[in-house]
Amino acid sequence: MSANKSVAQRLGRVLETVTRQSGRLDETPAYGSWLLGRVTESQSRRRVRIQLILTVFILATNLVGIGVALLLLTVALPTPSIFSDAPRWITFGVGPAYVAVALALGAYWITRQTVAALRWAIEEHKPTLGDERKTFLAPFHLALGVLFLWGVGTALLTTLYGLANELFIPIVGFSVGFCGILVATFCYLFTEFALRPVAAQALEAGQAPRRLAPGIMGRTLTVWLLGSGVPVLGIALIAFFALVLGNLTETQLSVAVLIVSSAALFFGFVLMWILSWLTATPVRVVRAALKRVEQGDLRGDLVVFDGTELGELQRGFNSMVDGLRERERVRDLFGRHVGREVALAAERDRPKLGGEERHVAVVFIDIVGSTQLVTSQRPADVVQVLNKFFSIVVDEVDRNHGLVNKFEGDASLAIFGAPNHLECPEDDALAAARAISDRLAAEMPELEAGIGVAAGQVVAGNVGAKERFEYTVIGEPVNEAARLCELAKSHPARTLATECTVQGASESERVRWSLGDTVTLRGHDHPTRLAWPS
Structure with a gap:
């Protein structure tokens, strides 16, 4: 009714x-x-x-x-x-x-x-x-x-x-x-x-x-009382009425108790099944969502539809996913600024000031005629050209396991071998330099850039102050790559490396380079033999 x-x-x-x-x-x-x-x-x-x-x-x-x-x-x-x-x-x-x-x-x-x-x-x-x-x-x-x-x-x-x-x-x-x-x-x-x-x-x-009936316990006890407690009380009342009124034969009493007991068992089971199902479904939804999070899928939130502790579980899951999404956003933003490898190292080990000696290869890239580029085009066009140029640089450096350490105007510095360890950083640096040169010639023929490659021992680590520091490398190879980049701007090959760098590479990479003249780089006392792509 x-x-x-x-x-x-x-x-x-x-x-x-x-x-x-x-x-x-x-x-x-x-x-x-x-x-x-x-x-x-x-x-x-x-x-x-x-x-x-x-x-x-x-x-x-x-x-x-x-x-x-x-x-x-x-x-x-x-x-x-x-x-x-x-x-x-x-x-x-x-x-x-x-x-x-x-x-x-x-x-x-x-x-x-x-x-x-x-x-x-x-x-x-x-x-x-x-x-x-x-x-x-x-x-x-x-x-x-x-x-x-x-x-x-x-x-x-x-x-x-x-x-x-x-x-x-x-x-x-x-x-x-x-x-x-x-x-x-x-x-x-x-x-x-x-x-x-x-x-x-x-x-x-x-x-x-x-x-x-607040909470899971209150809901469960309420359903038990109404679905099982009351029927059991009813069976007791049948026995009581049969004793007091004496209007049932032994067979009729047995049939009555059997029917009421069967109804109580059936309806009690159905009620408890419904209650268990209502309790389990929010947990199942959270469990399915957790499997997605384990696979790296942080899309969306759960619908919080239960007002008991299960609803708090759903709400807590949403808070957790929000925190993970914020962490991924910060990680992505951090990685874009300092490089993916540096960001991962900072997450893995608490960053601190100081450095360590590492054997690395350094690639320095700078645009030829950057002053003319800036004065002859609108600022918006200049930014568009630079973004396309740097996208090629970043793409090839990432492909060859390097780190774009910094952008300086229209120039960039890439490091191979720090913070991630490479078996032969010369191979990756030389390969990246060749790939950048080839892509610039094919995709941006109107733009030329000088590329210098050098390798050797540096100090790699965090420099600055406690409140603000950055990951960088300091040493002779950095200065040498910058000088080679200047020289490459006026060299027909536009890409120069030191003989030591080429000799440190594997045979498969060495055959792609030709050795040339010996020069004394600006600020250096000893002569350096040059090499360029064959």
Whole structure:
């Protein structure tokens, strides 16, 4: 005896107001079950889905409750009989009439109360704390309305049948009241399930208010009391009435206890299964999302739809993913400024001032005629040219396991062998220099650049102050590469390396270079033999 199809239709309109939030995890059941659809589903289709769930379940639950009540009255407790020992106008008149009236009144009353509690969602307003409390109490109020209608029916039928025969009082009162409690409990759990989209919207607006039975423990104990405690009490009452009234034979008492016990076992199991399922689904959603995070997928947030500790678990997962996304954003930003390898080293080892001796290769690249480039073009065009130039440099340095240590105007310094260790940094540096030269000639023929390559011992580490430092290398190879770069600007090959650098490379890389003249670089006392790509 509960709200009929119109209840589901009105609730479906409420659910139609819940809008999709961007970035949700669409590949998992957003509300814990595919029955409620995905967050990407159209609102009209979701309304039909929710209407179907509520209509089928509420009507089916009440019909099953009425059927069980009739089974108890006719088979489990057959004496006295509601057909032969009671006026026919009660059994075939008042009973069916009350069912019809209860459905009509329930449709109006319960619908009105539920819609009033969810008015903020219908009008798409931000809920207040009072609105949030009404939202989370809506399943309880609906179940209370169902229980009230069954209670009125129990009192009415018990009174009428009791006037005909006093023996009907315990029988009718127990049979109808027992079924009413079970139906109300089922309606509470499934209404809470069906309203998850609205609950998610309320939870997103603020903290969940206190429920009737707060937390998982309160919910579990409530369901046990109504689904198992009350039926067990009913079995005890049957035995008590049989002893006091003496209206049941031994066989009838056994049949009555067997039927009530079977009903209690069945409905108790179903209720606990529903409760377990409602408890497990948020955990399953979080578990599925955790698997995605383990695979490096940080897209989207979970929909927080549970007001118990499980909702806090979902909220905590979202906070964790937000922190991971922020960490990835900082890591990406940090890596763009200082280089990926330096960023990874800083995460792995706490950075500090100081350095260590490393054998590295250094590549220095500088544009030829940069002054003319700046004065002959608009600033925006100059920046566009430089970005294309540096993209080629960064691409080839990264491909050859190097680090672009710094940009200085239209020049850049790349390091091979620090902070990441390379077996033969000369190979990678020389290969990168050749690749940069070839790509500039093919992709930016209007732009020329001098490239210098040198290798040797340097001090690599963090220099500066505690509040601000940067990773760099200091040593003779850096100065030597810069001087070679200056010389390369006027050399036909545009790319120069020292003989020592080429000799330190592997045979496969050495054959790609030709040795040439010996010069004394500016600021150096000893002569240096040059090499350039063959």
